[in-house]
Amino acid sequence: xxxxxxxxxxxxxxxxxxxxxxxxxxxxxxxxxxxxxxxxxxxxxxxxxxxxxxxxxxxxxxxxxxxxxxxxxxxxxxxxxxxxxxxxxxxxxxxxxxxxxxxxxxxxxxxxxxxxxxxxxxxxxxxxxxxxxxxxxxxxxxxxxxxxxxxxxxxxxxxxxxxxxxxxxxxxxxxxxxxxxxxxxxxxxxxxxxxxxxxxxxxxxxxxxxxxxxxxxxxxxxxxxxxxxxxxxxxxxxxxxxxxxxxxxxxxxxxx
Amino acid sequence: xxxxxxxxxxxxxxxxxxxxxxxxxxxxxxxxxxxxxxxxxxxxxxxxxxxxxxxxxxxxxxxxxxxxxxxxxxxxxxxxxxxxxxxxxxxxxxxxxxxxxxxxxxxxxxxxxxxxxxxxxxxxxxxxxxxxxxxxxxxxxxxxxxxxxxxxxxxxxxxxxxxxxxxxxxxxxxxxxxxxxxxxxxxxxxxxxxxxxxxxxxxxxxxxxxxxxxxxxxxxxxxxxxxxxxxxxxxxxxxxxxxxxxxxxxxxxxxx
Numbered sequence: 001x002x003x004x005x006x007x008x009x010x011x012x013x014x015x016x017x018x019x020x021x022x023x024x025x026x027x028x029x030x031x032x033x034x035x036x037x038x039x040x041x042x043x044x045x046x047x048x049x050x051x052x053x054x055x056x057x058x059x060x061x062x063x064x065x066x067x068x069x070x071x072x073x074x075x076x077x078x079x080x081x082x083x084x085x086x087x088x089x090x091x092x093x094x095x096x097x098x099x100x101x102x103x104x105x106x107x108x109x110x111x112x113x114x115x116x117x118x119x120x121x122x123x124x125x126x127x128x129x130x131x132x133x134x135x136x137x138x139x140x141x142x143x144x145x146x147x148x149x150x151x152x153x154x155x156x157x158x159x160x161x162x163x164x165x166x167x168x169x170x171x172x173x174x175x176x177x178x179x180x181x182x183x184x185x186x187x188x189x190x191x192x193x194x195x196x197x198x199x200x201x202x203x204x205x206x207x208x209x210x211x212x213x214x215x216x217x218x219x220x221x222x223x224x225x226x227x228x229x230x231x232x233x234x235x236x237x238x239x240x241x242x243x244x245x246x247x248x249x250x251x252x253x254x255x256x
Numbered sequence: 257x258x259x260x261x262x263x264x265x266x267x268x269x270x271x272x273x274x275x276x277x278x279x280x281x282x283x284x285x286x287x288x289x290x291x292x293x294x295x296x297x298x299x300x301x302x303x304x305x306x307x308x309x310x311x312x313x314x315x316x317x318x319x320x321x322x323x324x325x326x327x328x329x330x331x332x333x334x335x336x337x338x339x340x341x342x343x344x345x346x347x348x349x350x351x352x353x354x355x356x357x358x359x360x361x362x363x364x365x366x367x368x369x370x371x372x373x374x375x376x377x378x379x380x381x382x383x384x385x386x387x388x389x390x391x392x393x394x395x396x397x398x399x400x401x402x403x404x405x406x407x408x409x410x411x412x413x414x415x416x417x418x419x420x421x422x423x424x425x426x427x428x429x430x431x432x433x434x435x436x437x438x439x440x441x442x443x444x445x446x447x448x449x450x451x452x453x454x455x456x457x458x459x460x461x462x463x464x465x466x467x468x469x470x471x472x473x474x475x476x477x478x479x480x481x482x483x484x485x486x487x488x489x490x491x492x493x494x495x496x497x498x499x500x501x502x503x504x505x506x507x508x509x510x511x512x
Contacts (some may be wrong), residue, residue, distance in 0.1 A: 045340040052307055052345045052503040084301040088310045128475050218419050247308040 022028040043068035047251045053233045066129035081249045086151035106223040110230035111170040113250040116146035128252035144183035169214045171207045212238035299324035303507045311490045322385035342407035362479040366427040366486035369506040372402035384508035400439035421449040425470045426465045468494035
């Protein structure tokens with residue numbers, strides 16, 4: 001009996017010790033979450049205020065929030081947010097517009113973080129926590145390896161098939177045209193009417209003004225701009241405006 | 257010895273059982289979180305797309321997301337988001353504007369979910385999950401018990417002290433004037449230049465158009481509108497626009 005009891009005691013104690021060890025790890029984890037909560041709140045409020053354009057013109061993501069931005073931009077939440085935006089775009093273009101069939105019904109898309117994802121580049125360059133190095137960024141663009149954003153790829157073709165003429169307006173420079181076209185085609189985009197890139201004259205212009213100028217050019221040519229899809233407020237603001245603008249998420253960088 | 261061992265065994269077993277019980281509760285919780293993740297993503301993407309105005313014109317919060325909205329609107333995250341917006345407003349008005357000192361430098365505030373919080377009402381009415389009952393909502397407004405949003409209260413006075421004239425433009429009806437004034441004063445707001453409410457003529461007008469009309473009136477009177485703070489995009493859109501608009505969070509309702 002004594003032996004049996006002793007054995008049971010040892011096993012029971014070992015089990016207790018193991019469960020308690022897990023329990024302690026767990027408590028530590030909870031406690032860390034407790035400590036981390038206010039930083040998480042802080043960084044999430046930074047991200048949220050960037051998205052609604054209360055925070056503008058930052059040149060780098062605050063160092064303490066780089067981890068938060070990385071986590072978001074590589075999360076299922078980022079995908080869910082983009083998907084939901086695509087669904088709303090679909091809802092709009094399915095019922096919005098009486099197309100005249102004169103080839104003047106237009107739709108505009110941004111490129112980076114809209115048609116293509118530059119996350120693979122930012123993944124190697126601090127997720128917005130490092131100031132953008134144009135030379136290295138443009139070298140990466142020239143590789144033409146940016147993946148498509150799946151939900152935008154899908155609506156791009158649906159919008160085109162509905163009879164809208166598609167215009168791509170990007171702040172990428174004119175020198176990047178062939179790399180950009182290669183990349184777009186490689187991942188499945190085709191059939192746009194015009195790819196508008198920044199000419200030498202436009203390079204010193206604020207992107208917001210450049211975007212307005214390009215839209216003005218379309219309006220002057222008789223186009224009706226039914227929608228814009230982009231990740232930057234500078235693609236929507238100013239006149240002439242589109243009937244609807246759809247904002248895709250991006251907390252890695254801001255273009256004024 | 258046998259008694260001692262038996263006692264130790266009993267205590268040890270009781271302890272083990274108790275820890276295991278907690279452990280099981282915890283595992284259930286984790287598992288629930290796992291199952292809940294995609295609903296959480298879904299509702300968060302709904303909320304996010306409402307905030308950036310991709311989703312418009314909903315009359316009720318989707319039933320499956322009412323819990324998520326309630327959680328957010330009563331969370332430290334909602335407070336952090338509002339606080340961060342207030343900090344950005346402060347940053348802007350501290351350096352933005354060369355005031356002429358002619359009494360024509362204006363700033364506009366919304367009322368609900370901007371100066372005052374209607375969360376106590378929505379807390380009793382499904383956090384946006386029930387269609388708004390104007391009669392019961394207006395009866396609640398007449399109680400004049402809406403609390404201030406602390407961060408807005410602070411910047412309200414700072415903006416006023418800087419020499420801006422403050423205009424409150426609300427879609428509350430003219431009949432609610434005295435209850436609104438009572439409520440505002442009770443929680444610490446005073447010194448605004450004009451409280452603009454919806455007259456009988458304006459009640460059938462779309463709120464967005466009504467808001468534009470009120471801004472046009474100010475511009476016609478010679479005011480320069482430096483900023484608007486509101487929780488609805490319909491308070492910012494259309495012409496004339498303010499130099500800057502600041503969006504406060506609100507996922508309980510949408511005003512077109």
